[in-house]
Amino acid sequence: MSTMRTATATGTSSRTQDAGRAGALAELLVTAATRAPSPHNTQPWRFEVRGNGIALHLDRSRLLGVADPEGREARLACGAALFNLRLEARARGIAAVTELLPDRDVPDLLGVVRLAGRHQPTGEERALASAIPRRHTNRRPFAEEQPPEPVRHALRRAAQLESGLLDFLDEPTRFADLARMIRSAEAAQRDDDAFMAELGRWTTGVASVSDGVPVRASGPPPLEEGLVAVRRYGPGHRPPRPYERVPLLGVVLTDEDDQRAQLVGGHAMQRVLLAATAVGLSTSFVSQPMEVPSVKEELDRLVGSRGHPQTVLRVGYGYPGLPTPRRTAREVTNGLPPVAEPG
């Protein structure tokens, strides 16, 4: 009897320990997922621990009705979060596979990352995963010197490995066209009261808020109006500084332009951002031309048959950016335990 009681107690405590370990693992993976970028730091996701998988649902209450009415940017963000989740699992030695849009009847279930067995992490996976917490949107000035061709090649490869394309618009004519589009979209947004009100609602001055863009993550005002406008969050009380005259801009493209393509675009975007971070580059977004429909049509024509634009990135050398807050894994996940750690 006493032996039985001991055995039962041991079994229960080892099951409790297993569940505790699995819960801790799920928490780590979801935390990595939530470090993904999202428009205005809306974090439009909700996670659900399901057996050996972690599901990501689109949180429609966090869509930007003015800047992103179709939810493209939100899906890119969710694609990036799924990318981080899978990468973090692999870098920790766990085989992980993502299934996008697994249930036709539940369209807001955007993806499930299934954990199955062991995986020998590659050096590249480790390097990219270690960049997850160091990647920040850097809206401050970059150096005039642009990243050289081997670095651009590595970033294009990063997009291709995730079934996307990164098109650097660095020839003078295409750059000038894109710069004009950015200025015209920025002006249209500044004149749009609904856009500015939404931007204001997601701009925060308080450190304790766990979403939205803190004013301190904004860049200083430009010393002179440059070729490309960087989005400003909040009033600029800092002294103006010169921005790089010719920023390096790349458009992330996908073959198709449906919801799946937007998630794939999010994978490609995030791999580019992490690959850039891993080699010491700074990155930010220049989404104005994606968000003003008439300008988006011009951008479509500019990239032509190369693919469908998903987002525009600015890449360069800058002082490290600042972290922005996130809701915790527990706040965004149903349940948390038990993801069984594969044996």
Ligand SMILES: Cc1cc2nc3c(=O)[nH]c(=O)nc-3n(C[C@H](O)[C@H](O)[C@H](O)COP(=O)(O)O)c2cc1C
């Ligand atoms: C699809 C997408 C579009 C974005 N567009 C812009 C933009 O146009 N301007 C900008 O300053 N930040 C943009 N951001 C960056 C977010 O504001 C940023 O990811 C968020 O505030 C969280 O900060 P972090 O990237 O430093 O973690 C965009 C992010 C995503 C995912």
